[in-house]
Amino acid sequence: MTLQERAQKIKLLILDVDGVLTDGRIIYDSKGRDLKLFDVHDGLGVYLLKRMGIRTILITAKGSKAIKPRAKDMHVDRVYANITPKTIVYEKILKDYGIKADEVCFVGDDLVDIGILKRVGLPVAVLNACPEVKEVSFYTTQRQGGRGAVREVVELILKAQNKWQEALKIYGQ
Numbered sequence: 001m002t003l004q005e006r007a008q009k010i011k012l013l014i015l016d017v018d019g020v021l022t023d024g025r026i027i028y029d030s031k032g033r034d035l036k037l038f039d040v041h042d043g044l045g046v047y048l049l050k051r052m053g054i055r056t057i058l059i060t061a062k063g064s065k066a067i068k069p070r071a072k073d074m075h076v077d078r079v080y081a082n083i084t085p086k087t088i089v090y091e092k093i094l095k096d097y098g099i100k101a102d103e104v105c106f107v108g109d110d111l112v113d114i115g116i117l118k119r120v121g122l123p124v125a126v127l128n129a130c131p132e133v134k135e136v137s138f139y140t141t142q143r144q145g146g147r148g149a150v151r152e153v154v155e156l157i158l159k160a161q162n163k164w165q166e167a168l169k170i171y172g173q
Contacts, residue, residue: 003139007159007160007161008160009122010103011097011103012055012057012105013056013057013104013105013106014059014090014105014106015046015057015059015106016059016060016107016113017062017064017067019110019126020108020109020146021042021145021146021150023147036064039147042150046074046076046150046154047074048170049154049157049158050076051167051170052163054157056077057079057080058078059083059086060082060083061082061112062082063081067079085115086113086115087115090115100121101119101121104120104121105153106123107125107141108123108126108129109125109126109129109130109133109145111132113133114133117136122138122139123136123137123138124139124153125139126141126144127142127145129145
């Protein structure tokens with residue numbers, strides 16, 4: 001099956017956070033609070049996906065207070081934080097959303113993501129993912145995590161489903 005054919009089936013995008021929505025660095029301030037940098041293009045991409053009828057869920061092995069406000073901004077359906085292994089919630093997600101594995105795209109970057117990558121219809125690694133993640137992924141982005149990789153995946157899905165032009169109309173295109 002081609003990348004186009006896999007992308008046409010996608011009804012749900014699941015994203016890792018650190019290393020996918022961020023560049024993987026964690027910054028701690030002088031009070032021990034963590035700070036995360038998110039890419040605005042990725043955020044608009046996730047929002048457009050939602051507008052076009054495709055949901056997004058975040059699953060992260062590490063919790064952070066910064067994740068929920070960002071998820072809300074992007075109109076993410078659900079956030080699962082402090083989840084290890086991530087496969088614990090995957091079957092529940094399929095059941096809750098009434099979808100099949102081949103209708104899911106997961107984007108990951110590190111070893112904790114391999115379990116889900118092996119179970120979805122469109123497994124994606126970001127450019128700066130570890131070699132083991134790239135090995136089990138069907139597609140590797142041209143952009144790095146936290147630097148537009150998610151937007152690249154969103155555009156790929158929307159274009160494969162002939163929804164990209166409709167998405168552009170939201171902004172007067």
